[in-house]
Ligand SMILES: Nc1ncnc2c1ncn2[C@@H]1O[C@H](COP(=O)(O)OP(=O)(O)O)[C@@H](O)[C@H]1O
């Protein structure tokens with residue numbers, strides 16, 4: 001399987017409002033950053049790639065399959081939405097088991113994988129806690145565990161570091177870097193430092209359009225910091 005995402009002239013309208021305008025990107029394995037301010041269109045793009053929202057125009061393929069082939073693609077894609085929540089009264093391990101079932105993971109595989117997964121996201125000691133008793137950072141890590149429970153080739157995470165304290169943020173980044181081995185991780189963020197610390201490639205989205213697409217060093221080679229180059233590109237510098 002070719003681990004690759006391609007979009008060509010992708011667009012999305014909500015009524016008359018053009019939320020994505022002619023987005024053409026090619027994404028390979030590793031952490032790909034999608035940087036943009038609030039309202040830029042990040043969530044819209046991610047939801048289309050996760051096959052959860054229909055596009056208006058253009059095309060997109062994930063690992064060779066058109067995004068309309070949801071049955072083929074759902075097993076290949078893990079998604080952590082920007083606002084992730086789950087039944088607050090469920091226990092952590094129980095909730096993961098249930099989400100694994102929903103993702104089509106067999107009982108035997110779940111039995112083996114859930115303890116591994118809990119260790120991986122550093123929640124093993126919290127496995128008998130209820131979801132509502134988790135801290136914000138723990139909830140985010142739980143969201144991450146459910147996103148990769150079926151071992152997807154593509155992991156799409158929408159602003160996973162916003163609202164985390166600095167320690168959690170550093171940990172979360174390390175975890176994401178870890179998960180990018182042999183898969184595509186698309187990380188949307190409005191935090192320049194996330195991209196700086198994690199991504200080789202990035203796209204900057206502004207008002208629905210791609211205003212930069214390339215390697216991080218391509219933006220900073222003139223001596224500007226990434227933050228300066230970013231603000232300049234979106235007309236705020
Ligand atoms: N369901 C919707 N209906 C109408 N407008 C929407 C809808 N979802 C998002 N938008 C608008 O589309 C633009 C992009 O939103 P979004 O993709 O959520 O951006 P981001 O994730 O970068 O903050 C915003 O102007 C937002 O108000």
Ligand SMILES: [Mg+2]
Pocket residue numbers: 042043044082158159
């Ligand atoms: Mg968003």
